[in-house]
Amino acid sequence: MEYTTVPFGDAQDKPSGSCIRRFKNAITLYNQVRLSLSLDFKTPDMVYKLTA
Template sequence: MSVQTEENHCYENAMAERVNGILKDEFYLDQTFDNDTCQKSCKNAINLYNEVRLHLSLDYKTPNMVYKLSA
C-alpha cells in the first residue's frame, strides 16, 4: 500500500512518503498481505490514524476532532 502523487512534484512526494512511513512504522503495513487482509488492515489503520492517533501538529488532537471543531 502506498500513496500515489503526481510525478516530479517533490513537495507532494514528501507528504506521500510521510504518510507511507506512518502506515508502515506505526500500523505495521510494511508486510505482504493477501487481498482481503490488506483491505481490512488498511481500513483499520486509517480509522486509527483519524480517530485514535493524537497528532502533534494538531495540538494533540485527532484529525476527526479537528474536523468536527471546524464544521
C-alpha cells in the same frame, strides 16, 4: 537483472480481503486514535468535527 511483465488486472494484483481490512484499520487509527502534536494533541477527526 531481468524483469517480467504481468498484465494489469491479473488475479494476482487484486488485494485480498485481509489486506483491505488492515488498510482501513490503519486509516481509522490515524484519523480517530492517534493524537497529533501539530493539531494540539487532537485527532484529525476531532479537528474536522470542530470546524464543520
